[in-house]
Amino acid sequence: MIDIDSMTCGYGSREVLREVSLRVAPGEMVGVLGPNGSGKSTLLLAMSGLLPPWQGSVRLAGQDLTGWTARGRAQRIAAVPQRAEASFPFRCLSVVLMGRYAHTSGWGEEGPEDLEIALTAMEETATLHLARRMINAVSGGEAQMVMIARALAQQTDVVLLDEATASLDVAHKIAIFDLLKEKNRQGATLLCVMHDLNLAALYCRRLIFLKEGRVALDGPTEATFTARNLSEVYETEIQVSRHPVTGSPQAHFVPGGGAGAAAGAPAGASESVGRAH
Amino acid sequence: MDKESEAIIPALPSGGARARDSNPGRREVIREEGRRARRFAWLLAGLSAAAVASVFLACLIGRLPIPAAEAGRSLLAAVGLGAGPANATWGEVIVDLRLSRIVLALLVGMELAVAGVTFQGILRNPLADPFTLGVSTGAAVGASAAIFLGLGAGTFLGLGLLPLAGLGGALAALAAVIALGRVGGRLRRDTMVLAGIVVATFLAAVISLLKSLDEESVSSIVFWVMGSFQGRSWSHVLFSLPYGLTGMALVGWHARELDLLALGDRQARQMGVEVDRVRLRLLVGASLLTAAAVSVSGVIGFVGLVVPHLVRLLLGGEHRPLLVLAGLLGGLALLWSDVLARVILPGGEELPVGVVTALLGGPFFCLLLKRRREEESW
Numbered sequence: 001m002i003d004i005d006s007m008t009c010g011y012g013s014r015e016v017l018r019e020v021s022l023r024v025a026p027g028e029m030v031g032v033l034g035p036n037g038s039g040k041s042t043l044l045l046a047m048s049g050l051l052p053p054w055q056g057s058v059r060l061a062g063q064d065l066t067g068w069t070a071r072g073r074a075q076r077i078a079a080v081p082q083r084a085e086a087s088f089p090f091r092c093l094s095v096v097l098m099g100r101y102a103h104t105s106g107w108g109e110e111g112p113e114d115l116e117i118a119l120t121a122m123e124e125t126a127t128l129h130l131a132r133r134m135i136n137a138v139s140g141g142e143a144q145m146v147m148i149a150r151a152l153a154q155q156t157d158v159v160l161l162d163e164a165t166a167s168l169d170v171a172h173k174i175a176i177f178d179l180l181k182e183k184n185r186q187g188a189t190l191l192c193v194m195h196d197l198n199l200a201a202l203y204c205r206r207l208i209f210l211k212e213g214r215v216a217l218d219g220p221t222e223a224t225f226t227a228r229n230l231s232e233v234y235e236t237e238i239q240v241s242r243h244p245v246t247g248s249p250q251a252h253f254v255p256g257g258g259a260g261a262a263a264g265a266p267a268g269a270s271e272s273v274g275r276a277h
Numbered sequence: 278m279d280k281e282s283e284a285i286i287p288a289l290p291s292g293g294a295r296a297r298d299s300n301p302g303r304r305e306v307i308r309e310e311g312r313r314a315r316r317f318a319w320l321l322a323g324l325s326a327a328a329v330a331s332v333f334l335a336c337l338i339g340r341l342p343i344p345a346a347e348a349g350r351s352l353l354a355a356v357g358l359g360a361g362p363a364n365a366t367w368g369e370v371i372v373d374l375r376l377s378r379i380v381l382a383l384l385v386g387m388e389l390a391v392a393g394v395t396f397q398g399i400l401r402n403p404l405a406d407p408f409t410l411g412v413s414t415g416a417a418v419g420a421s422a423a424i425f426l427g428l429g430a431g432t433f434l435g436l437g438l439l440p441l442a443g444l445g446g447a448l449a450a451l452a453a454v455i456a457l458g459r460v461g462g463r464l465r466r467d468t469m470v471l472a473g474i475v476v477a478t479f480l481a482a483v484i485s486l487l488k489s490l491d492e493e494s495v496s497s498i499v500f501w502v503m504g505s506f507q508g509r510s511w512s513h514v515l516f517s518l519p520y521g522l523t524g525m526a527l528v529g530w531h532a533r534e535l536d537l538l539a540l541g542d543r544q545a546r547q548m549g550v551e552v553d554r555v556r557l558r559l560l561v562g563a564s565l566l567t568a569a570a571v572s573v574s575g576v577i578g579f580v581g582l583v584v585p586h587l588v589r590l591l592l593g594g595e596h597r598p599l600l601v602l603a604g605l606l607g608g609l610a611l612l613w614s615d616v617l618a619r620v621i622l623p624g625g626e627e628l629p630v631g632v633v634t635a636l637l638g639g640p641f642f643c644l645l646l647k648r649r650r651e652e653e654s655w
Binding site: 045048049050069070071073074075077078079081084085086087088089090091093094095098099101102104109115119123128129131132134150154 | 300302303306307309310398401402403533534536537539540541543544546547548549550551552589593594595
């Protein structure tokens, strides 16, 4: 579906990602993890075609993404931002209908068919009751659900989520990821940039860890989500145990195990923190 | 776990038509959409009727008293119906003096309001409008310079030189604002609003300089700086109309994109908008509208600011209905402001219409701001 081949990219003259190579197959649900500034959001921007690579290539369905029109890309790839951020008061239904833009032509007038698709997306995300409310007047969790409805209304093969649940409470996080998992089961390819390690381990079958602009780890959750790997990537002591219900690996953070406290850290941890060249 | 998640997210619809129709929430939303469309149609019809009625009523107001029936006959004769009024002078006063000025005020009001909505949408800033971006002041500088150089009475292609000088000034000021607002090849919206304020302040100083250098032209410059329709004729309408129509067509073509752009460039791109190309077209459209308005009227503030703000409060931010209704309301507002400017002073003296819009618009805008803040704080 998406093939990234030794891609280097960044903003202005600042290089953010260096020689990143990865491929996402149809029907995958991938979590992208890594410390702040490791290039997670930049990777999503490159994947949605907004940030042309300096070197290497990003291909969608075998074709270089730089050759696609914005409309063509938007028919294949949808994105959910971290927050809604509308400068003007729009009704939630109108925001969801914006997802139909790439499928309309001419003056951008949506037809009854587009309204049906938008309403179905709102039903799926349990946001139908918000249709008439203004997007800037609903709660953060509700607004995020509306943004996901918009991405669903876009009817794409791929949905990219950029820390879409980072600012939400636990119930909303679980509700959104349950829905995403269901959509994934129905065939959607999902790529989720996440901060919440445990949420990623609960829902994603494959994890990609970025560190300092490179892919540090890429593989099945069971293989990558280990105490040693996590401690190395995040430079703080992290232990892993099993989830009591699902059996997924879950991370536990250890007080005093941060990089600043490395001098007093136990031998095993300080070894993994060291940046071996 | 599965049961819990179902409690938060209702079961997915089976996709069949029966499942769709059986959902009362869905039918209710569709009905509400229909009601919204009808409400918009009624508002549009009401405002259009008000515009027609206003044009007629405004024709009756003036120094020379003309009976309503005769005025009606003059207007009908102007569109080729009937024999015209009993007194030929009445016909000339109604059609050539009053109607031309009324139509011009309506047109300029529309242009200013639509330009305001567009600038606010592109820059994602509710304070952007032709006046705050310095474009109106640019037109005033162009016209003032022409007056200062003694070209005020000159003509070109049958039209006074002042509109042309104003057009040049408006476009030059906008070019300066865009040049200042560009950082690293990209238009920065916050920088552009700041650049507008800087350019407007600088140009206002230039006008003051011109005024103090030439005492004789002060009064005609003042009428440009404060905006006025005094002495305007059909040739001004014809001058403004092509730019105005082109601008409205460009903006109307990309009205839905204005909605998507309001969510930010990144999201707009991800939803399929060719952001740079669309924004350039919208910018050209809004600039043409502004130039069309200010080159024939001078600096008229608040119409491009207050009218979009009011309509947005009533209807929400969606740009397609907003552009249409703000345009009509802007035209009506300026038409009646100009009538006030004509008659408010005793003894037949005229007030610059920009004084009226500022006197009415300023306090009204404060009221809107205050109401909005109360709504938000709740």
